[in-house]
Amino acid sequence: MANTARYYFVTREEAKKVLDACPDAQWRLVFALCRFGGLRCPSEIVRLTWSHIDWDNGRMTVPSPKTEHHPGGESRQIPLFPELVPHLQEVFEQAEPGMEFVITRYRCSNQNLGTQLRRIIGRAGLKPWPKLFQNLRSTRETELAEQFPMHVVCTWIGNSQPIAAKHYLQVTAEHFQKAVQNPVQQVAALHRGSAQAPRDVQADGASRTGNDAERGDASLGTHEDISMVGATGLEPVTSWV
Structure with missing residues (x-):
């Protein structure tokens, strides 16, 4: 060692x-x-x-x-x-x-x-x-x-x-600085986003009509569409080489 x-x-x-x-x-x-x-x-x-x-x-x-x-x-x-x-x-x-x-x-x-x-x-x-x-x-x-x-x-x-x-x-001091800096910046961005979210949701909800909401929900797909994804996730099933 x-x-x-x-x-x-x-x-x-x-x-x-x-x-x-x-x-x-x-x-x-x-x-x-x-x-x-x-x-x-x-x-x-x-x-x-x-x-x-x-x-x-x-x-x-x-x-x-x-x-x-x-x-x-x-x-x-x-x-x-x-x-x-x-x-x-x-x-x-x-x-x-x-x-x-x-x-x-x-x-x-x-x-x-x-x-x-x-x-x-x-x-x-x-x-x-x-x-x-x-x-x-x-x-x-x-x-x-x-x-x-x-x-x-x-x-x-x-x-x-x-x-x-x-x-x-x-392993340098810069490695530690990078490891600490990036998560802190991400957390700060999340806090800023959560603070703005209620106003955004309220404004969005006020501007949508009932028909708009129905069309928006329909864009997510039917129950049958969702069930076809399968238990393996979004990626196609492949065999190991």
């Missing part, structure tokens, strides 16, 4: 503060690729080349050493999400001609990106969250699960639905 106490949903407001605190365009792209692309850091990010970026079709191929031992798992394709494009373009414009790799400044094995990210988060006025990079992926997968079918989301993130459910998908 996953330790939900170590989950942390990095809001878009927090992400913007971190991006603003990043020292350069490449660090902004590293963070954006994790938060809005769901990439693993550093394994997938340092392998990303400009040939993996398909600007015309709005897609990006992500090389994935973690899943390459599975059939077809050596890479996956994800959309060029709108949140990624400006950061990719900025780094592309700054790249030297003929440069192969997207990220060039933070590739050395002795560079601890986690330590650097903690400092950046501190400069942003935020408290570093647990599992820095995994919670960025977890946050993105939780967001995407609200918008797209789960099999699509897992294809983009590069994990399976059981793994996503156990280790990535989070």
Whole structure:
């Protein structure tokens, strides 16, 4: 069972503060690729080349050493999400001609990106969250699960639905807000409707003649019509497949 106490949903407001605190365009792209692309850091990010970026079709191929031992798992394709494009373009414009790799400044094995990210988060006025990079992926997968079918989301993130459910998908404060907000609005609407109902009924009754009432009752159908509905309800009876 996953330790939900170590989950942390990095809001878009927090992400913007971190991006603003990043020292350069490449660090902004590293963070954006994790938060809005769901990439693993550093394994997938340092392998990303400009040939993996398909600007015309709005897609990006992500090389994935973690899943390459599975059939077809050596890479996956994800959309060029709108949140990624400006950061990719900025780094592309700054790249030297003929440069192969997207990220060039933070590739050395002795560079601890986690330590650097903690400092950046501190400069942003935020408290570093647990599992820095995994919670960025977890946050993105939780967001995407609200918008797209789960099999699509897992294809983009590069994990399976059981793994996503156990280790990535989070219950957020927004979920609780939505659950509370909608029923309250519905109850308020019902109270407003019940308060208006007596006047509506009275006005309607006053405007109808006896013949009108008879025609209105007839529109409901005869006793024989109603009895033909049957005990199974309004939907046609079908056999199980």
